[in-house]
Amino acid sequence: MRTRPLKVALLGCGVVGSEVARIMTTHADDLAARIGAPVELAGVAVRRPSKVREGIDPDLITTDATALVKRGDLDVVVEVIGGIEPARTLITTAFEHGASVVSANKALLAQDGAALHAAADEHGKDLYYEAAVAGAIPLIRPLRESLAGDKVNRVLGIVNGTTNFILDKMDSTGAGYQEALDEATALGYAEADPTADVEGFDAAAKAAILAGIAFHTRVRLDDVYREGMTEVTAADFASAKEMGCTIKLLAICERAADGASVTARVHPAMIPLSHPLASVRGAYNAVFVESDAAGQLMFYGPGAGGSPTASAVLGDLVAVCRNRLSGATGPGESAYAALPVSPMGDVVTRYHISLDVADKPGVLAQVATVFAEHGVSIDTVRQQGKDGEASLVVVTHRASDAALTGTVEALRKLDTVRGVASIMRVEGE
Numbered sequence: 069m070r071t072r073p074l075k076v077a078l079l080g081c082g083v084v085g086s087e088v089a090r091i092m093t094t095h096a097d098d099l100a101a102r103i104g105a106p107v108e109l110a111g112v113a114v115r116r117p118s119k120v121r122e123g124i125d126p127d128l129i130t131t132d133a134t135a136l137v138k139r140g141d142l143d144v145v146v147e148v149i150g151g152i153e154p155a156r157t158l159i160t161t162a163f164e165h166g167a168s169v170v171s172a173n174k175a176l177l178a179q180d181g182a183a184l185h186a187a188a189d190e191h192g193k194d195l196y197y198e199a200a201v202a203g204a205i206p207l208i209r210p211l212r213e214s215l216a217g218d219k220v221n222r223v224l225g226i227v228n229g230t231t232n233f234i235l236d237k238m239d240s241t242g243a244g245y246q247e248a249l250d251e252a253t254a255l256g257y258a259e260a261d262p263t264a265d266v267e268g269f270d271a272a273a274k275a276a277i278l279a280g281i282a283f284h285t286r287v288r289l290d291d292v293y294r295e296g297m298t299e300v301t302a303a304d305f306a307s308a309k310e311m312g313c314t315i316k317l318l319a320i321c322e323r324a325a326d327g328a329s330v331t332a333r334v335h336p337a338m339i340p341l342s343h344p345l346a347s348v349r350g351a352y353n354a355v356f357v358e359s360d361a362a363g364q365l366m367f368y369g370p371g372a373g374g375s376p377t378a379s380a381v382l383g384d385l386v387a388v389c390r391n392r393l394s395g396a397t398g399p400g401e402s403a404y405a406a407l408p409v410s411p412m413g414d415v416v417t418r419y420h421i422s423l424d425v426a427d428k429p430g431v432l433a434q435v436a437t438v439f440a441e442h443g444v445s446i447d448t449v450r451q452q453g454k455d456g457e458a459s460l461v462v463v464t465h466r467a468s469d470a471a472l473t474g475t476v477e478a479l480r481k482l483d484t485v486r487g488v489a490s491i492m493r494v495e496g497e
């Protein structure tokens with residue numbers, strides 16, 4: 069074993085960073101044996117230097133992250149600050165000064181992954197980010213390496229624990245969205261400002277990263293269609309139950325049937341209770357991958373939290389350190405397929421539409437005609453009447469999102485349609 073240590077700088081020492089530092093210290097001997105050289109924590113950049121950080125030598129703490137990454141003697145920089153800046157500049161500066169980078173920063177990778185990979189390549193360094201998607205769950209490396217010889221057609225996942233906790237609560241207790249969110253906040257599963265989670269921004273960043281790797285194509289955050297889950301109601305869950313389904317916020321990355329394009333989207337959807345993703349409870353994450361040769365694979369586990377996320381960061385750290393010792397780099401960005409990312413209108417799926425209509429003869433025929441005119445074939449219709457008003461639940465066969473949007477616009481113009489109570493996509497069949 070080499071005795072000269074590999075030097076690692078930690079940018080950020082919060083929920084994830086403090087656990088990375090703890091495991092690096094407590095597992096130092098095992099890490100050294102697995103890597104083939106000891107690993108030394110060379111510096112820790114934070115915002116508030118006076119905060120007590122258990123187990124970390126105060127002499128290592130600095131507020132000058134830029135000076136730390138410019139030292140020139142670092143082997144690896146671990147970026148767990150989060151956000152776009154200063155993380156982006158610190159990572160590129162680290163490459164320029166000879167270090168490889170491990171990051172957990174989904175927002176930055178979804179927005180600027182291509183530029184960061186290019187910077188890593190230019191300087192012959194590694195950029196690893198297993199922790200950026202689904203916390204502890206090994207997903208990036210299986211897609212990037214284990215499935216590199218296969219053809220992935222679909223990635224379907226629950227990649228946000230906060231929203232899964234809320235939806236699971238609504239499902240199991242009949243609670244409304246706000247009540248379930250309040251409980252998630254009280255238990256620490258939701259942040260004070262839950263927007264990034266409940267509006268699907270966090271899941272969309274992960275979908276962009278997953279789609280890019282799965283399809284060897286650059287997929288930017290802007291390419292991902294996004295709908296949050298704040299409009300999901302207890303009534304939607306009741307409808308889902310009647311169909312033998314539950315509701316999950318899903319990230320769905322798909323190769324088109326002709327293979328010529330891909331789509332990436334995040335939205336709430338009904339999935340059958342028989343689908344493995346339906347049984348993912350609480351704040352857990354799970355990702356279902358479908359490929360030509362392997363068939364169906366499911367990855368499951370804790371998608372967040374300091375210690376689980378640090379596990380993924382440490383796995384990357386070991387891999388990058390091994391690469392440093394052997395003078396190699398791991399696989400970089402693979403975007404050779406350069407498939408176009410189609411708009412949401414091209415997505416083909418099934419729909420569950422709930423309409424409030426007048427309870428009088430001929431309404432059903434009128435509604436059915438609108439669906440037929442837009443080429444959307446109806447699978448089932450359920451009608452419930454009360455006091456001259458009725459609710460009509462239509463479940464369609466597979467149709468494009470554009471055709472469904474056209475159908476709904478036309479339905480809203482019918483005098484007999486009082487309102488469109490909900491539209492939910494049906495996935496996983």
Ligand SMILES: NC(=O)c1ccc[n+]([C@@H]2O[C@H](COP(=O)([O-])OP(=O)(O)OC[C@H]3O[C@@H](n4cnc5c(N)ncnc54)[C@H](OP(=O)(O)O)[C@@H]3O)[C@@H](O)[C@H]2O)c1
Nearest residue numbers: 080081082083084113114115116148149150172173372373
């Ligand atoms: N938390 C999770 O469960 C989880 C899961 C997956 C991925 N991630 C990702 O991991 C990253 C870190 O998340 P986290 O939850 O650990 O965040 P966090 O608890 O807010 O920690 C952020 C750390 O960065 C430091 N920091 C902030 N601005 C800085 C600056 N300008 N210069 C130097 N240090 C700065 C903070 O310093 P102070 O300590 O002085 O405030 C803090 O130590 C994010 O990219 C996040 O998306 C987190």
